[in-house]
Amino acid sequence: MQAFNQRIEQTLQTRINQGLDRQLRCVEGGNQLMICRDNQQWVNFASNNYLGLANDDKVVLAWQQGLRLFGAGSGASPLVTGHSTAHQMLEDKLCDWLGFERAILFNSGFSANQALLFSLLEKGDVVFQDKLNHASLIEAAMLSPATLKRFAHNDVEDLSRKLANVDASSLVVTEGVFSMDGDVAPLKDIAQIQGNALFAVDDAHGIGVLGEKGGGSCQAAGVKPNFLVVTFGKALGISGAAIMCDATAGDYLTQMARHFVYSTAMPPAQAYALTQAINQVQHDDWRRTKLDELSDYYEQSMCHLPGFRSTPTAIKPFIIGDSARALDCAKFLSQHGIWLSAIRAPTVARHQARLRITLTALHEQSHIDQLAEHVEQWLEVSA
Incomplete structure (x- = not known):
C-alpha cells in the first residue's frame, strides 16, 4: 500500500510542478x-x-414529461428490461434523421467509441487512426488485440501509403470535427481511398452543427461511413451517444458490445428529451x-x-x-x-x-x- 501511495503522491506533485494539474x-x-x-x-x-439546447425550455419540458411517463431511471440493462418505448423512439428518430438502419444507444461518447473498437477488432486486424483522434479512440485501439497505425493529421496521402502496405482486415477511424483544433476531416477523400477497409467516424462535434438540418460532418461531405458515432452532450445539449450502422452490424453490437450489454440503459426520460432535442436541431x-x-x-x-x-x-x-x-x-x-x-x-x-x-x-x-x-x-x- 505504501508503494501505491508514494506513486500517487509523486505523480500528483509532478503534475503540479509541470503546471499540468487540473482542478x-x-x-x-x-x-x-x-x-x-x-x-x-x-x-x-x-x-x-x-x-444552446442544454437549458432550452422545450427540452427541459420534454425531460419532465418523460419523468412522468417513465420514471427516473431505466432500472436495468437494455437486454433485460431497460429498453423502453422512449429508447426505441429515439433510435427510430436517429435512423430517420441520419439515414442508417440501426442506432445502438450508449451512456457516453467515450463508452460508444470504446465499445465499437473492442467489439470489432481481433488479433491480426489493423486499425488506422488520425493522430489527433480522441483519447477514447486511441486508448481503445491500444488496448485491443489489433495493431494500431496512426496517420498524420488529416493527411490522406499518408493514410493511403499505410493502407497500401497492409494486407489484413482493417478499420479506418477519424473524427469529423477535431475537438481541440476545430478543423474538419477530409472525409470524402478518405472514403475514396478506404478500399476494403471499414470506415468509422466519430462526429461528436459535428452532429447538429454541420450539414443540412444538422446532419453532421458526413452528411455535409456526402459520405456514409460504415459506422458513425454521434454524441448527445454537445449540440444536442444533453448526454449519451449512439453508434449508427446497418442492421447486421447493429445486431452484432447488440450481442458483443460489452458497454451496451452490461450497462444500465440511459434513463428513458433522457431518451424522451433527446428526441425533442433532435426535433429542434432539425427545424431550428x-x-x-x-x-x-x-x-x-x-x-x-x-x-x-x-x-x-x-x-x-x-x-x-x-x-x-x-x-x-x-x-x-x-x-x-x-x-x-x-x-x-x-x-x-x-x-x-x-x-x-x-x-x-x-x-x-x-x-x-x-x-x-x-x-x-x-x-x-x-x-x-x-x-
Missing part, C-alpha cells in the same frame, strides 16, 4: 451563457452547448445560422492577434504554447468576467497549450468584443 470548478445553475458562482458571473466561452435553422454569423465575427475580431487560428467550426483554439502562460491567460480572463479553460498536455501536444474557445448560439457579438478586448490586454501586459 474541478463548481458552477451554479447549469451550463448556460452566464456561469455563476459565489455571486459572481462570467461569460461562458468553454461550453460544447453549441446550439436559426441556431446554425447565428453560429455561422458569430464565427465570422469572431474571425474578424481576433484575426490580428498572435495565437489566432482560423477554423470552419464553432471551436476556436487560441494558441499560446507554454502551459504556464496559458494558465495565466485563463486566470486573467477570469478576473475580467470570461470563463475559459487552458488546455495543456497531454490533451494537446507539448508546447501547444491553448485556450479552447467555443461559440454557441446564445452568444452575441458584444460577448466576442469583450473576449477580444481582454485577450489583447493580456497579450500586452504579458509580453
Whole structure:
C-alpha cells in the first residue's frame, strides 16, 4: 500500500510542478451563457452547448414529461428490461434523421467509441487512426488485440501509403470535427481511398452543427461511413451517444458490445428529451445560422492577434504554447468576467497549450468584443 501511495503522491506533485494539474470548478445553475458562482458571473466561452439546447425550455419540458411517463431511471440493462418505448423512439428518430438502419444507444461518447473498437477488432486486424483522434479512440485501439497505425493529421496521402502496405482486415477511424483544433476531416477523400477497409467516424462535434438540418460532418461531405458515432452532450445539449450502422452490424453490437450489454440503459426520460432535442436541431435553422454569423465575427475580431487560428467550426483554439502562460491567460480572463479553460498536455501536444474557445448560439457579438478586448490586454501586459 505504501508503494501505491508514494506513486500517487509523486505523480500528483509532478503534475503540479509541470503546471499540468487540473482542478474541478463548481458552477451554479447549469451550463448556460452566464456561469455563476459565489455571486459572481462570467461569460461562458468553454461550453460544447453549441446550439444552446442544454437549458432550452422545450427540452427541459420534454425531460419532465418523460419523468412522468417513465420514471427516473431505466432500472436495468437494455437486454433485460431497460429498453423502453422512449429508447426505441429515439433510435427510430436517429435512423430517420441520419439515414442508417440501426442506432445502438450508449451512456457516453467515450463508452460508444470504446465499445465499437473492442467489439470489432481481433488479433491480426489493423486499425488506422488520425493522430489527433480522441483519447477514447486511441486508448481503445491500444488496448485491443489489433495493431494500431496512426496517420498524420488529416493527411490522406499518408493514410493511403499505410493502407497500401497492409494486407489484413482493417478499420479506418477519424473524427469529423477535431475537438481541440476545430478543423474538419477530409472525409470524402478518405472514403475514396478506404478500399476494403471499414470506415468509422466519430462526429461528436459535428452532429447538429454541420450539414443540412444538422446532419453532421458526413452528411455535409456526402459520405456514409460504415459506422458513425454521434454524441448527445454537445449540440444536442444533453448526454449519451449512439453508434449508427446497418442492421447486421447493429445486431452484432447488440450481442458483443460489452458497454451496451452490461450497462444500465440511459434513463428513458433522457431518451424522451433527446428526441425533442433532435426535433429542434432539425427545424431550428436559426441556431446554425447565428453560429455561422458569430464565427465570422469572431474571425474578424481576433484575426490580428498572435495565437489566432482560423477554423470552419464553432471551436476556436487560441494558441499560446507554454502551459504556464496559458494558465495565466485563463486566470486573467477570469478576473475580467470570461470563463475559459487552458488546455495543456497531454490533451494537446507539448508546447501547444491553448485556450479552447467555443461559440454557441446564445452568444452575441458584444460577448466576442469583450473576449477580444481582454485577450489583447493580456497579450500586452504579458509580453
